[in-house]
Amino acid sequence: MSIKVRYFASLKESLGSDGVELFVTEPLTVEQTWSQATGQVGLPDNILVAVNMVYVDQTVEITDGDEVAFFPPVTGG
């Protein structure tokens, strides 16, 4: 299974990457996705998570073909 992980804004800068593609054998939790993508244990506070461009809470299951985005609070407008 392939999962596309993306980072934006200050998170992209601090991780030094705009994302990564994960290849896994079974569905992941949001936190597992974060850890596998970044090598960091535990999701930072205040981070927003979207799966396939829709906001999700962290209980959602990430599965094949999903695009998972992690980003800081939005500041548009």
Place this chain on the structure above:
Amino acid sequence: MSIKVRYFASLKESLGSDGVELFVTEPLTVEQTWSQATGQVGLPDNILVAVNMVYVDQTVEITDGDEVAFFPPVTGG
């Protein structure tokens, strides 16, 4: 003493006049002003009263040089 009375909008139409100048010997109440100006007893419901272009309640005393305006609810904007 001279008091200038003015009517606007539907009130001006129904009275057939845009106002009248009253000459009186002592201050009037709002209701007395209305009665002397129009010959009608009692102020109609829902009428607004301004003295010298400021809204007043009907307890105010009308005196020399005042401009008293009677008009229906406003409908601008």
Place this chain on the structure above:
Amino acid sequence: MRLLFSPRLLEVEVVIKLLAEAFDPFEEVKRFQEQSVGSACAVGATSIFIGTMRDFNDGDPVVSMFLEYYPGMTERQLKDIVAEAIGQWAVLNVLVVHRVGDISPGDPIVVVAVETSHRGDAFDACRFIMEALKSKAPFWKKEQLKSQKSRWVGNNSKGYAPE
């Protein structure tokens, strides 16, 4: 007729106009912004309300309208309303333009523009000015209906589509 006040109440640029002819609300706002450039880069938020004449009211087609006002008192009320808004919110600039006389459907009747640093102040002050104008400024609308009848509008509504 064109009345202009710039009282610089508390350093706020205020323009209030009554116009007897059709106007372009955006041209009015642009002209206003050009003359209040002093605060240009402090302005973070602009809330603009435009009231336009509709071609129906209370279920009846309306072909034209006459807007009567009380010269002197109308301007004074508008000034007082704007001053009250300035006292209540952190406002940089305020424009109020209101049409009088004969009006056709589609014509702008009123424009209120409020410039502030932050959006909450702009939204609140603009809405306050409109609601106060609707309830206090001496203007009266007489509608000419398609049926040839005419009628004075009795009361301003609360501002929502009827249920």
Place this chain on the structure above:
Amino acid sequence: MRLLFSPRLLEVEVVIKLLAEAFDPFEEVKRFQEQSVGSACAVGATSIFIGTMRDFNDGDPVVSMFLEYYPGMTERQLKDIVAEAIGQWAVLNVLVVHRVGDISPGDPIVVVAVETSHRGDAFDACRFIMEALKSKAPFWKKEQLKSQKSRWVGNNSKGYAPE
């Protein structure tokens, strides 16, 4: 870049645009009004909000700004926000224009215009869209300060002048 949606959600004309270059908010609203003339004389109220880049923030002079977004998700969030407003108020037409990329002080960042028959719906829907955009639409501002430093804006404020 120029993205255009006219989904005619419930017969409502909706235009959502992301622009990478400076724009004139009034030209955008005028162009929008010209293409939604079907409802022209039903429009009684237009509420417009313009957000503009200020030349200071959090006490520091700002010389420029970069606005990052999430292509695809940003448009989708804006569409969902507008759809929610349409479900909640009696709305005729909605325009949302948002800038992305490099921005200078004085440049408009966002314009929201809501046309309705009655003013309460226009005010409420416009403000709702702005607040939802501020809290949900994936945009991020990076400020270039006069001091040569740059910083990501941490959070959108509640929208009022600081005490």
